[in-house]
Amino acid sequence: MASAFVVGDRFKDKVAELLENSDSPMPQHLRQELEKTLEKAEPKTLSFGTARRLKKYLQEKGHPYFLHELLEDSSLHLPEFVKPPRNPELVARLKKIEAKLANEEYNRITRNVNTQELSHSGVLADIGLQVRSAKAMVVTVFNFLVTVVAAFACSYMGSQYLFTDTSARVISAVIAASVVGLAELYVLVRTMEGELGEP
Incomplete structure (x- = not known):
């Protein structure tokens, strides 16, 4: 002043x-x-x-x-303003609060990281998991195709007692295979939903 x-x-x-x-x-x-x-x-x-x-x-x-x-x-x-020295207790408290906030921020950023899952063979374990998943998918698709083909073949062979015309037998076999395929898809989708819904 x-x-x-x-x-x-x-x-x-x-x-x-x-x-x-x-x-x-x-x-x-x-x-x-x-x-x-x-x-x-x-x-x-x-x-x-x-x-x-x-x-x-x-x-x-x-x-x-x-x-x-x-x-x-x-x-x-106007005399030059002399800044008073800071209270050492206040400085220590501020440093403690800054360290606490930095630690909380670090914990927030790394909360999704699970250190127990990390290991030297972590990459190989991930590859094995992906191979098993792909193998299960291939088996599921193969099972679906075999079921549909088997339903078609069974319907085609069984319809010879009902229809004498080949086109009628093929149409009835396609309808039966379609019904079986849709039922199989429904079961497959429900199973996958259950697997994905699990935590």
Whole structure:
């Protein structure tokens, strides 16, 4: 927060003139403060208290200029902000909280990783699992085809007792094979849904 002015050349000239003028006696304390201000190294600063006393002196003695005229080319002196040192206990707590948050974030990211499943032979175990899955799929498709072909053959052979015409026998065999195939597909889909639905 500002507590002083950085005085300019106008102030220096007018105050030097005031100090040399002996017509109106200036209070000793104010004179010493002004002399000290003019003797300071650059930047020369004038405290607010000294500025108030100077204003009061100028008003009482009826001088032809006012304080704001003296300070026209002056500026506020803003001291440099000194950052207070941080509390070591607070710093330690903040580091502890940051470490905890980082650990929680790490656990959130790696929650899907199961370290017990990882082993040196993990890749081979995955390949074996995929081979077994593919083998089961091939067996299922083969079973489906054999069932449909067998249903067709059975219907075709059995329909010779009902129909004498070959086209009627083929149509009845296709219908029977289609019904058996659809039933087999339904059972297959339900089985796969059950396997996929398991956790």
